[in-house]
Amino acid sequence: MSLPLATPDTDISLWLAQQTDKSLLRFLTCGSVDDGKSTLIGRLLYDSQLILDDQLASLKKESHNRTVGEEGIDFSLLVDGLTAEREQGITIDVAYRFFSTDQRKFIVADTPGHEQYTRNMATGASNADLALVLIDARKGVLTQTRRHSFILSLIGVKHVVLVVNKIDLMGYDEATFDRIVAEYRAFAAPLGFKTLAAIPVSALRGDNILAKSDRTPWFDGTPLVPYLETIEVAEDRTLGKLRFPVQWVNRPNLDFRGFSGTVASGIVAVGDEVLIASSRKPAVVKRIVTMDGDLQRAVAGQAVTLVLDREVDISRGDMLSHAGETPEFSNQFQARVVWMSEEPAFPGRSYLLKLGTQLVPATITDLKFRTNVNTLEQTAATKVDLNEVATVTIATDKPIAFDAYASNALTGGFILVDRITNATLGAGTIEFGLRRAQNLTYQSFDVNREVRAQMKGQSPKIVWFTGLSGSGKSSIANLLEKRLTADGRHAYILDGDNVRHGLNRDLGFTEAARVENIRRVAEVAKLMADAGLIVLVSFISPFENERRLAREIAGDIDFVEVYVDTPLEVCEARDPKGLYKRARAGEIKNFTGIDSPFEPPSTPDLVLHGGEEEPVELSDKLHGWLKF
Amino acid sequence: MRRGLKPYQHTANSSAAAVWDGVYSRVTSASLTHLQSLEAESIAILREVAASFERPVMMYSIGKDSSVLLHLARKAFFPSKIPFPLLHVNTTWKFREMIAFRDAMAEKHGFDLISHTNPEGLANGINPFDHGSSRFTDIMKTQALRQALDAGRYDAAIGGARRDEEKSRAKERIFSHRNASHAWDPKNQRPELWRVFNTRLNPGESMRVFPISNWTELDVWTYIYSEGIELPTLYYAKERPVVERSGTLIMVDDERFRLEPGEAPQQEMVRFRTLGDYPLTGAIRSSAATLPEIIMEMQASRTSEREGRLIDSDSVGSMEKKKQEGYF
Ligand SMILES: Nc1nc2c(ncn2[C@@H]2O[C@H](COP(=O)(O)OP(=O)(O)OP(=O)(O)O)[C@@H](O)[C@H]2O)c(=O)[nH]1
Numbered sequence: 001m002s003l004p005l006a007t008p009d010t011d012i013s014l015w016l017a018q019q020t021d022k023s024l025l026r027f028l029t030c031g032s033v034d035d036g037k038s039t040l041i042g043r044l045l046y047d048s049q050l051i052l053d054d055q056l057a058s059l060k061k062e063s064h065n066r067t068v069g070e071e072g073i074d075f076s077l078l079v080d081g082l083t084a085e086r087e088q089g090i091t092i093d094v095a096y097r098f099f100s101t102d103q104r105k106f107i108v109a110d111t112p113g114h115e116q117y118t119r120n121m122a123t124g125a126s127n128a129d130l131a132l133v134l135i136d137a138r139k140g141v142l143t144q145t146r147r148h149s150f151i152l153s154l155i156g157v158k159h160v161v162l163v164v165n166k167i168d169l170m171g172y173d174e175a176t177f178d179r180i181v182a183e184y185r186a187f188a189a190p191l192g193f194k195t196l197a198a199i200p201v202s203a204l205r206g207d208n209i210l211a212k213s214d215r216t217p218w219f220d221g222t223p224l225v226p227y228l229e230t231i232e233v234a235e236d237r238t239l240g241k242l243r244f245p246v247q248w249v250n251r252p253n254l255d256f257r258g259f260s261g262t263v264a265s266g267i268v269a270v271g272d273e274v275l276i277a278s279s280r281k282p283a284v285v286k287r288i289v290t291m292d293g294d295l296q297r298a299v300a301g302q303a304v305t306l307v308l309d310r311e312v313d314i315s316r317g318d319m320l321s322h323a324g325e326t327p328e329f330s331n332q333f334q335a336r337v338v339w340m341s342e343e344p345a346f347p348g349r350s351y352l353l354k355l356g357t358q359l360v361p362a363t364i365t366d367l368k369f370r371t372n373v374n375t376l377e378q379t380a381a382t383k384v385d386l387n388e389v390a391t392v393t394i395a396t397d398k399p400i401a402f403d404a405y406a407s408n409a410l411t412g413g414f415i416l417v418d419r420i421t422n423a424t425l426g427a428g429t430i431e432f433g434l435r436r437a438q439n440l441t442y443q444s445f446d447v448n449r450e451v452r453a454q455m456k457g458q459s460p461k462i463v464w465f466t467g468l469s470g471s472g473k474s475s476i477a478n479l480l481e482k483r484l485t486a487d488g489r490h491a492y493i494l495d496g497d498n499v500r501h502g503l504n505r506d507l508g509f510t511e512a513a514r515v516e517n518i519r520r521v522a523e524v525a526k527l528m529a530d531a532g533l534i535v536l537v538s539f540i541s542p543f544e545n546e547r548r549l550a551r552e553i554a555g556d557i558d559f560v561e562v563y564v565d566t567p568l569e570v571c572e573a574r575d576p577k578g579l580y581k582r583a584r585a586g587e588i589k590n591f592t593g594i595d596s597p598f599e600p601p602s603t604p605d606l607v608l609h610g611g612e613e614e615p616v617e618l619s620d621k622l623h624g625w626l627k628f
Numbered sequence: 629m630r631r632g633l634k635p636y637q638h639t640a641n642s643s644a645a646a647v648w649d650g651v652y653s654r655v656t657s658a659s660l661t662h663l664q665s666l667e668a669e670s671i672a673i674l675r676e677v678a679a680s681f682e683r684p685v686m687m688y689s690i691g692k693d694s695s696v697l698l699h700l701a702r703k704a705f706f707p708s709k710i711p712f713p714l715l716h717v718n719t720t721w722k723f724r725e726m727i728a729f730r731d732a733m734a735e736k737h738g739f740d741l742i743s744h745t746n747p748e749g750l751a752n753g754i755n756p757f758d759h760g761s762s763r764f765t766d767i768m769k770t771q772a773l774r775q776a777l778d779a780g781r782y783d784a785a786i787g788g789a790r791r792d793e794e795k796s797r798a799k800e801r802i803f804s805h806r807n808a809s810h811a812w813d814p815k816n817q818r819p820e821l822w823r824v825f826n827t828r829l830n831p832g833e834s835m836r837v838f839p840i841s842n843w844t845e846l847d848v849w850t851y852i853y854s855e856g857i858e859l860p861t862l863y864y865a866k867e868r869p870v871v872e873r874s875g876t877l878i879m880v881d882d883e884r885f886r887l888e889p890g891e892a893p894q895q896e897m898v899r900f901r902t903l904g905d906y907p908l909t910g911a912i913r914s915s916a917a918t919l920p921e922i923i924m925e926m927q928a929s930r931t932s933e934r935e936g937r938l939i940d941s942d943s944v945g946s947m948e949k950k951k952q953e954g955y956f
């Protein structure tokens with residue numbers, strides 16, 4: 001039905017070859033509002049003859065009543081494609097535009113300068129190799145110039161061109177240019193850009209864009225386009241360690257099971273032994289399948305399907321690497337985040353974290369500091385507001401495979417998603433894992449307490465609270481549980497309320513029943529700790545013998561006896577459930593402290609004085625003492 | 629001062645064959661060519677859709693971009709079949725050849741094809757002649773699409789739009805969020821960093837996904853050329869019966885076409901840069917009958933491909949408005 005392909009005609013094949021040989025540069029424009037970013041991109045599109053006749057005609061009509069150059073065009077209209085943008089004369093969201101010259105192809109992201117839309121600038125920066133930081137020559141370096149530059153360094157854009165624009169409005173003055181460049185260089189020094197060039201430009205009038213302008217004879221650098229055509233930015237991702245995130249399990253029938261994904265870095269070849277991050281199991285690559293036929297090897301950037309030589313449990317989100325060159329596999333790391341939501345980020349809150357193909361619940365466990373975008377100063381903070389950058393620690397619900405962002409952006413960059421609205425709230429770059437990189441070994445492990453605990457990122461323990469009724473055991477335990485949960489830990493409280501009404505419903509308050517009560521609770525606590533939990537047991541447990549029994553049942557599980565020592569008078573005065581009153585009235589028999597003894601522990605691990613401090617302070621004290 | 633792409637000038641001693649091998653041999657060197665990177669990026673996006681959504685669907689409009697998309701989807705999931713259906717919104721005014729081509733492709737590649745026509749539109753005889761292009765488009769395209777997406781309860785619809793097509797497209801994310809009434813909120817798009825896509829949805833919401841966002845028209849044509857992708861012959865120049873109306877050449881594809889008094893179809897050597905409803909699609913005079921000729925002609929052209937689409941030229945911002953109403 002379609003026409004047969006003509007035999008490649010010489011001219012076109014050569015022409016195509018020339019096109020294909022062109023390298024690609026992805027860059028973005030950024031800087032403060034109205035500095036002329038969109039105008040500059042419009043100018044580039046126009047000058048590279050990308051604006052076709054029909055578009056030009058409608059553009060001239062639209063440029064009526066706007067700032068126009070000699071061509072009679074407001075170039076920003078070429079990129080500001082949204083109605084709201086054209087009405088307000090500002091850029092709101094990134095525009096991706098494409099142009100090419102004889103030397104190179106370019107994909108440019110024109111990003112908004114307005115602070116409110118900083119997230120869109122970060123979006124544009126995340127796939128760019130180079131940034132044009134624009135400055136209005138009349139205004140110099142502004143807060144937003146600094147913020148954008150800081151985000152560039154966070155995202156890892158290594159090459160920057162400082163475009164001092166609107167130089168026409170400053171009479172093409174050399175001193176103005178020099179002053180701005182000096183100020184910017186001083187600010188940017190700690191940001192670690194690999195290259196930083198500065199060019200005086202008029203986007204509107206076309207000075208120093210394609211060729212050197214006569215109006216800036218003092219400028220001895222390269223004009224913008226020739227500079228962009230020649231700067232070397234390519235980083236060869238094939239030289240990195242192999243990272244193959246499994247994206248989709250390819251299972252057309254029972255005889256074929258392949259793992260589809262894109263090689264994030266490095267090279268994978270048939271016959272390679274690879275290690276699966278989650279199970280630490282090895283396998284050998286048997287085939288590299290594509291619709292164009294099997295490959296012998298696949299390199300960074302290629303989308304392929306791997307078939308392994310054995311049945312192994314692999315699903316989406318798993319990562320394959322070479323043995324000895326494994327990614328980190330952990331549930332805690334330190335990262336820098338840029339916050340993109342009106343609703344601030346708080347430590348303790350749960351989000352969804354997506355890194356590569358992995359999606360897990362995650363919590364910001366600690367907010368180390370916030371970085372002031374103007375001064376790069378680090379200050380303490382309790383939350384991260386919109387457009388702020390902070391350094392945090394994050395705990396994920398289960399371990400994930402990752403690398404430091406500096407060594408691999410594709411396996412070290414993540415987003416945080418709201419669990420209810422599903423909005424993207426922030427983006428982060430991992431600095432380092434917080435437990436030592438686990439050397440993934442070949443050995444497959446047994447599932448035991450240690451492994452389960454490691455999955456939860458904690459060491460299980462039993463915290464046994466003893467003390468009179470009303471001494472504050474439950475309040476302290478509740479506060480501690482909240483705190484632990486906020487930290488991303490998994491804790492559980494066993495107390496009279498949830499045990500007496502169920503498991504121990506059949507037990508009364510005779511001495512034998514009390515012993516059995518404690519025995520059962522101790523056994524349950526042990527099972528829970530074995531499952532990896534931190535168990536908080538809050539029972540009066542008045543007898544030394546019972547408590548010893550509980551400790552014995554715990555065996556080699558970390559067992560902490562906390563004595564909440566609150567004087568009887570205080571407890572009786574509080575009497576939250578009216579039990580003391582009823583005991584005094586004789587309505588309740590065998591009530592500890594009234595007609596049944598309480599044996600204070602002889603060797604408690606910690607004593608909390610419930611009569612002297614508030615539960616909050618006591619729980620904080622305990623939390624600190626337990627060193628989670 | 630203006631400069632740009634110049635067609636390649638043949639020099640005496642260059643070896644065409646050697647260069648040719650370099651362009652199309654599959655990866656032998658370590659780094660990918662531009663087209664190979666684009667292909668890989670699109671495949672990754674298609675796989676992300678299959679892995680993240682419960683009921684994806686791929687829009688199939690039978691044009692060159694759809695043809696590329698279909699080819700990419702076959703590659704993405706090979707050796708599995710494409711794990712989602714293809715949806716064609718049929719206005720009943722497509723070129724006849726398009727429908728024949730569509731059915732032949734479904735047969736050949738064994739994909740699941742769903743064709744939907746707005747039943748009320750059909751019953752009311754909505755057509756581009758009596759009802760005007762914008763009303764016709766709204767009822768037979770936008771509303772029909774919404775009906776089909778709702779009926780299929782699709783949570784992700786893959787489309788072949790490119791960012792270089794139009795200014796508001798240049799602003800759109802690859803994973804573009806739609807609310808429960810299919811509307812795009814251009815001022816409130818989710819940040820889209822690296823290649824980490826937020827695919828999460830609340831009940832009723834859906835996603836439009838554009839795997840070839842970063843391709844240019846030239847990329848599409850060179851890819852079609854290098855991969856040998858089949859296209860309807862309408863893209864190639866041929867003698868066709870056309871009438872000229874306010875500067876636009878319209879092909880008289882069937883007897884439903886309403887000729888004005890005194891108007892008679894003329895045989896002209898024409899081709900189409902974009903395919904759609906035949907009464908609304910302008911042809912261009914051309915002698916380009918092979919892909920290389922089309923590519924060379926395109927390079928020399930001074931008008932954009934959308935000029936042939938009568939529905940887009942209404943006003944500035946019309947595409948954005950349509951998208952806010954649920955147009956793809
Ligand atoms: N005189 C002069 N005016 C300029 C120049 N570049 C831009 N302008 C004008 O500055 C104004 C703002 O330009 P834009 O390109 O919209 O600025 P922007 O940086 O994209 O703004 P946002 O994207 O909203 O941050 C427009 O009126 C331009 O015409 C220049 O080189 N010289």
Ligand SMILES: [Mg+2]
Nearest residue numbers: 037038090091
């Ligand atoms: Mg702008």
